[in-house]
Amino acid sequence: xxxxxxxxxxxxxxxxxxxxxxxxxxxxxxxxxxxxxxxxxxxxxxxxxxxxxxxxxxxxxxxxxxxxxxxxxxxxxxxxxxxxxxxxxxxxxxxxxxxxxxxxxxxxxxxxxxxxxxxxxxxxxxxxxxxxxxxxxxxxxxxxxxxxxxxxxxxxxxxxxxxxxxxxxxxxxxxxxxxxxxxxxxxxxxxxxxxxxxxxxxxxxxxxxxxxxxxxxxxxxxxxxxxxxxxxxxxxxxxxxxxxxxxxxxxxxxxxxxxxxxxxxxxxx
Amino acid sequence: xxxxxxxxxxxxxxxxxxxxxxxxxxxxxxxxxxxxxxxxxxxxxxxxxxxxxxxxxxxxxxxxxxxxxxxxxxxxxxxxxxxxxxxxxxxxxxxxxxxxxxxxxxxxxxxxxxxxxxxxxxxxxxxxxxxxxxxxxxxxxxxxxxxxxxxxxxxxxxxxxxxxxxxxxxxxxxxxxxxxxxxxxxxxxxxxxxxxxxxxxxxxxx
Numbered sequence: 001x002x003x004x005x006x007x008x009x010x011x012x013x014x015x016x017x018x019x020x021x022x023x024x025x026x027x028x029x030x031x032x033x034x035x036x037x038x039x040x041x042x043x044x045x046x047x048x049x050x051x052x053x054x055x056x057x058x059x060x061x062x063x064x065x066x067x068x069x070x071x072x073x074x075x076x077x078x079x080x081x082x083x084x085x086x087x088x089x090x091x092x093x094x095x096x097x098x099x100x101x102x103x104x105x106x107x108x109x110x111x112x113x114x115x116x117x118x119x120x121x122x123x124x125x126x127x128x129x130x131x132x133x134x135x136x137x138x139x140x141x142x143x144x145x146x147x148x149x150x151x152x153x154x155x156x157x158x159x160x161x162x163x164x165x166x167x168x169x170x171x172x173x174x175x176x177x178x179x180x181x182x183x184x185x186x187x188x189x190x191x192x193x194x195x196x197x198x199x200x201x202x203x204x205x206x207x208x209x210x211x212x213x214x215x216x217x218x219x220x221x222x223x224x225x226x227x228x229x230x231x232x233x234x235x236x237x238x239x240x241x242x243x244x245x246x247x248x249x250x251x252x253x254x255x256x257x258x259x260x261x262x263x264x265x266x267x268x269x
Numbered sequence: 270x271x272x273x274x275x276x277x278x279x280x281x282x283x284x285x286x287x288x289x290x291x292x293x294x295x296x297x298x299x300x301x302x303x304x305x306x307x308x309x310x311x312x313x314x315x316x317x318x319x320x321x322x323x324x325x326x327x328x329x330x331x332x333x334x335x336x337x338x339x340x341x342x343x344x345x346x347x348x349x350x351x352x353x354x355x356x357x358x359x360x361x362x363x364x365x366x367x368x369x370x371x372x373x374x375x376x377x378x379x380x381x382x383x384x385x386x387x388x389x390x391x392x393x394x395x396x397x398x399x400x401x402x403x404x405x406x407x408x409x410x411x412x413x414x415x416x417x418x419x420x421x422x423x424x425x426x427x428x429x430x431x432x433x434x435x436x437x438x439x440x441x442x443x444x445x446x447x448x449x450x451x452x453x454x455x456x457x458x459x460x461x462x463x464x465x466x467x468x469x470x471x472x473x474x475x
Contacts, residue, residue: 096426158299161291165300168332170325172318173378173453174446175437179332181408189406198333233377236318239312243309248300250340 019125029189035269044136044213044265047220051137054130058172060110069105072100075155078096082142083262086251090151095159099224100242101132122225123242135211135222142262147208149255155250163252166245167197172235180234180247192269204260212266220265223250290376293330308463309381324349328442342441350438350448361463368465369472371458372398378453388453390433390462395445398465400474408444415466417474429463 026036053076070089071079086097091102099121106117123129150161170177181189182197195202211222221229227238227246239246270435291299313317321329324345331337350437355361375390376382392398395408419425432439434449448454455461 025340158291159298162300162303165329166304169300169304169319169321169328171321172314172328173451175325175328175444175451177329180444183332183407187406189408190404192406194408209370219316232379232381235314237314237316238380240307240309243307245300248303255443 004141008035016155018200037119038215038267038269041215042265042267044140044211044220045163047136047213047234048132048140048265049131049137050128051135051140053230054134060106060112061110062259064109064111066102066105066134069101071105072102072186078138080142080145082139083145083148084150086156086159086247086254087150088155091148091157093155095155095225095247095251097242097254098135098138099131099222101140102131103242105194113209118241120229122222122228123219129221132211132220132225136220136265139211139262143264145262147254147262149251149258159248159251160255163248166249167252174235176234178230179236185230197256200256200259203253204222204258205255207257208260208262209264209266209268211264212268215267216268282472297326297330302312313378313382313384314380324437324441337351337442341439345441346438349435349441349447349450350431353434353438354449355427355430356456361430361460362467363396363457363460363464363465365456365461365468365471365473368461368463369399371454371462372465373402387458390448390454392462392465401472413473415474416471416475418471421467421469426463426467428457429466433459433462 006263011017020108022025022200030156044222068075070076071078072084076164081265082098084093085101088095089101090103091108094100096104103117116180117131120127120129121131123132148216151157167178168183170180177183179198181187181194185202188192197203197206210226213220223244224241227249228241231237231239235236274323282315284439301321308316309317322375323340326408327337327345341351371387371390374388375391375394377388382388393402393405395406397405397407397411397413397451397454400413415429416425432445433454435447436443436445437450446453448462449456449459465473468474
């Protein structure tokens with residue numbers, strides 16, 4: 001019985017494919033045109049400029065800039081730093097991604113409290129996020145460079161392996177894992193192409209184009225936001241900003257993208 | 270001093286070696302513990318959503334080159350089949366128009382959703398159904414002409430109901446949610462989705 005269903009399903013697939021391949025192609029062509037048109041001007045530049053100001057301004061109770069912050073390549077080095085993240089930092093004895101590292105520096109160098117810093121991690125109507133602007137500036141400074149996450153420190157290796165488990169962890173009322181949508185080739189949800197993040201080429205293409213300015217939201221969205229909103233749609237509880245699981249998962253995805261040329265902040269629908 | 274450094278380095282190597290030998294099961298447990306500390310309850314989404322039943326656990330473990338042994342898959346399918354609850358009134362086919370609305374709606378069970386509103390099934394996110402809707406996904410097979418091709422038989426109605434109710438009963442580790450088993454759709458809603466697939470008047474069969 002089950003086998004018959006399988007055969008029938010295969011026959012249906014073949015028929016549907018023949019009848020609708022043409023229609024699919026024209027729909028996808030139109031979407032490609034839309035994406036090409038978007039590339040003409042990217043408002044992410046506004047976030048990058050604001051982020052550069054925030055990086056260089058003396059701010060916080062300690063009236064210090066972030067220019068002594070070590071985000072991966074030593075204090076104050078911005079260029080290329082994003083390509084080596086996430087990474088183990090001795091001063092916190094933790095693996096950190098860009099966003100957690102910015103929080104660390106705003107607390108230690110500028111004297112803000114952690115609560116103040118993470119109050120508005122994501123922008124929305126009527127509220128700007130300083131973190132998203134800083135993220136835009138730092139990531140934009142790695143454009144054109146190759147992803148080069150080491151992952152060799154024992155804590156980095158542990159984060160990678162746990163991150164991989166999280167990627168395949170099915171749960172919630174819908175039984176979804178990250179891999180449900182991002183574990184196979186050439187899939188689409190509605191008309192949106194889904195990268196297969198367990199494969200190098202797709203992982204590179206996806207990871208190197210975040211963060212991105214989202215046209216549909218009028219906001220620049222960071223990688224932490226990307227994970228937060230994926231888990232929301234996965235029907236999981238709310239991902240805590242810069243939490244260990246978010247960083248472990250980022251470690252898995254970033255390392256999978258090694259060798260890819262970084263090209264963000266990008267622009268997406 | 271040199272000796273101490275050497276000994277320390279040796280310990281370091283052993284520790285690194287041991288770290289590399291952490292078993293899959295241990296990593297799974299570490300991942301779950303880390304997730305529990307990394308998510309917060311929000312709206313209807315409580316932390317117990319991170320816990321896994323047998324099906325979720327086994328299907329998370331096997332992927333890529335790690336193929337699930339056949340007997341494990343068959344056991345899962347049998348267990349899930351036993352969990353299907355058929356309607357007491359024996360009727361499996363509802364209203365296809367309502368079924369189409371359910372197939373289009375992607376809301377439900379997210380922490381951002383109001384639990385007072387009806388849940389959708391979002392069938393179009395993964396499947397082609399009616400010819401008119403071009404914005405369909407390809408995670409699942411096309412279901413266009415579902416009933417027309419398979420026949421409008423009581424057996425096929427029963428299969429359609431069962432598959433929507435608990436997809437895992439037929440192919441272990443299917444990507445499709447268990448809409449009935451997990452309480453995403455009500456029994457009446459599942460009947461309406463079955464109608465979308467099985468009613469000769471449904472646009473799926475035109």
